[in-house]
Amino acid sequence: MQLLCGSFKLDLSRPKVMGIVNVTPDSFSDGGRYDTFSSAIEHAYQLIEDGADMLDIGGESTRPGAAEVGEQEELDRVLPVIEGLRGISVPISIDTWKPVVMRAAIKAGASMVNDVNALQADGALQAVAATEGAVCLMHKQGTPQSMQQQPDYRDVVSEVADFLKQRVAVAEQAGIARDRIVIDPGFGFGKTLAHNLDLLRELQGFSALGVPVLAGLSRKSMLGAVTGRDVNERLAASVAAAMLAVQRGAAIVRVHDVRETVDALKIINAVNEG
Ligand code: 7PJ
Numbered sequence: 436m437q438l439l440c441g442s443f444k445l446d447l448s449r450p451k452v453m454g455i456v457n458v459t460p461d462s463f464s465d466g467g468r469y470d471t472f473s474s475a476i477e478h479a480y481q482l483i484e485d486g487a488d489m490l491d492i493g494g495e496s497t498r499p500g501a502a503e504v505g506e507q508e509e510l511d512r513v514l515p516v517i518e519g520l521r522g523i524s525v526p527i528s529i530d531t532w533k534p535v536v537m538r539a540a541i542k543a544g545a546s547m548v549n550d551v552n553a554l555q556a557d558g559a560l561q562a563v564a565a566t567e568g569a570v571c572l573m574h575k576q577g578t579p580q581s582m583q584q585q586p587d588y589r590d591v592v593s594e595v596a597d598f599l600k601q602r603v604a605v606a607e608q609a610g611i612a613r614d615r616i617v618i619d620p621g622f623g624f625g626k627t628l629a630h631n632l633d634l635l636r637e638l639q640g641f642s643a644l645g646v647p648v649l650a651g652l653s654r655k656s657m658l659g660a661v662t663g664r665d666v667n668e669r670l671a672a673s674v675a676a677a678m679l680a681v682q683r684g685a686a687i688v689r690v691h692d693v694r695e696t697v698d699a700l701k702i703i704n705a706v707n708e709g
Contacts, residue, residue: 436647436686439614440569441546443526445488447647447686449704453528454479454487454693455653458494458512468511475516483525486697489547490523491689492516492540493530497551497579497624509536517543528571534558541566549689551575551624553602560609571617571649572602576625583625591630592637595620600644617687619649623657631657635676638683647686652676654691674699 438445445451458475460468479490494512495504504512509531517527521544529540532552537559541548546568553572554560563570574595576586588594599618606616620634620641641648652658658672659665674695677688681703690696 437614438569438617438647438686439567439612440489440526441541441567443546445526445569450681450685450700451488451687452486452693452696452700453489453491453649453687453689454482454485455689455691456482456490456492456516457496458492458516459496471512472515472519476519479516479520479523482693483523485694487525487693489526489528489687490520491528491530491549492545493549494536495531497530500583501579503580506533506535509533510539514539514543517545520544526569528569532556532559534562537562538565541568547571549573551579551621553598554606554609555602560606560611563606564610567615569615569617570606570611571619572599572606573619573649574598574621574624579624586625586627586630588630591626591633592640595634596641596644599641603644603646613646616646617649618644618646619651622650622652623655626657628657628660631655635679635683638680638685642684648684649687649689650677650680650685651689652680653689670695678703 436447456475456479460471492513494509517540526546528547528549529545530549532550534556537548548563548568549571551573576582603616622631653673654666654669658669662672670692677696678699
């Protein structure tokens with residue numbers, strides 16, 4: 436399977452690693468805008484050196500309980516970073532649900548939109564359809580502000596799959612070809628630990644929708660709930676979860692710890708291809 440991603444063609448016959456680059460001011464330092472910019476650029480180059488196949492750049496935290504960021508603030512954060520990375524060897528994905536940010540980011544050089552809102556905002560389908568970029572359609576229940584308050588499903592696996600199937604159809608109708616679309620069950624987005632574990636256990640079924648599956652489990656609270664570890668001590672759990680996702684068909688894993696994930700994937704690839 437191949438993913439068309441602007442001028443890139445991603446070969447998904449082997450799982451790919453998407454490295455996370457947050458362009459959000461560090462609340463523990465008093466660094467200004469330039470600090471935020473330069474540490475994001477530095478981090479991006481490090482992730483490429485570590486073996487990232489693509490980068491996911493985000494200017495608004497979508498973690499549970501996080502505050503929304505204004506459109507202009509988000510643009511001011513991410514555009515200089517995307518422009519600053521022009522010419523890098525891997526595709527850049529923009530993590531946003533805002534159509535204005537999607538359009539500007541693609542114009543600045545991004546070739547994929549990673550939307551936790553699955554292009555449901557007004558104008559989002561059109562923003563992606565008007566480009567050659569790829570898109571990741573993610574499931575969530577509720578908003579980042581409220582989603583962990585009371586996640587509720589009859590059958591989480593089939594409800595998430597039905598939603599994604601419908602969003603793929605809507606995206607195709609809007610003119611986004613199937614070979615530009617990725618789906619993601621949205622671990623941690625309006626899900627209890629049990630829901631997240633069900634989704635990971637049954638992840639293979641999502642491949643039946645006929646588009647590549649992306650899994651984002653890195654450092655998430657579900658891993659903390661299982662291990663009792665703080666967010667910065669979830670490396671082993673994150674790598675284990677990413678490998679479980681890959682073994683269940685995930686084509687792309689979205690991770691913070693690229694180097695370690697790439698090493699682990701090399702073992703899987705060696706065994707599978709040996
Ligand atoms: C995800 C994401 C995810 C996709 C975030 C975090 C929260 N995009 N953006 N999938 N998670 N596609 O990284 O903990 O799981 S932000």
